Amino acid sequence: MTATPASPDPTMEAISQAVTEGxxxxxxxxxxxxxxxxxAIGVDGDPLHRCTLAHYLADLYEDPAQALAWDIRALDAAAAVTEQRVQExxxxLHIAGFYPxxxxNLADNYRRxxxxxxxxxxxxxxxxxIPNLPRGSYGDTIRTAIAQVAEAITLRDTAHRASAPGPTA
Structure with missing residues (x-):
């Protein structure tokens, strides 16, 4: 969800550095x-910061219940992010592209x-x-993961996906 910013944003840079470290x-x-x-951001802070941070923090938990809590926070924050804020x-980027x-991630946690x-x-x-996903490797990765999770749901498979981001269980 992060890319090279249009203008410097120290919070997004700090999030990116932590994500890289993880x-x-x-x-x-x-x-x-x-x-x-x-x-520091707080529950009422910049929704883009909250969405991005929660989205990536969820990936750092092996326990799907802990990841789920952060993924819910990310989705809630996304609802408050404006297109103008994302463009800044x-x-x-477009906020619609965040939703797939x-x-x-929520589907995968609930499945697990x-x-x-x-x-x-x-x-x-x-x-x-899916139509909101960009073309290219990021969009392809998300489309593939959606298909994998959909199949796992159909099979009632609760195993950790090898292609899922974050630490393995």
Whole structure:
């Protein structure tokens, strides 16, 4: 969800740095940094900051219930993000493009928890938002993951997906 900003945004830069740290294996440190940023942003802070941070923080939890709590926060914050705010961050982004990934993550967490009705609702929402995905590798990755999670829901499979972001269980 992050890209090169149109203008410097120290909070988005700090989120990006923590995400990078988590992706190279420093999960505990990355989680600590993101939680500290969350405290600084506050529950009424910039919705783009809250959405982005919560979306990536969820990926740092192996437990699907913990990840779910952060993914719900990300989706809630996305509802308050304006197109203008996203464009201020980066001209190539659109808030509608966030929804496939946000719903995908919720569907995957609910699936892993065995809550297949809720998982189905969110995978259906992710599929409805597929036209909002950009062309290219990011969009292709999300489309593939949506198909994988949809199939896992159909099979009532609660196993962690090898292609899912974040630490493995």
């Amino acid at each position: 992706r190279v294996g420093n999960v505990a440190s990355a989680r600590h940094k993101l939680l500290s940023l969350w405290s 961050h980066h001209a190539s 990934s946000l719903h995908l 928890l065995g809550t297949f009705e809720a998982a189905t609702e969110h995978i259906d929402a992710a599929e409805e938002h």
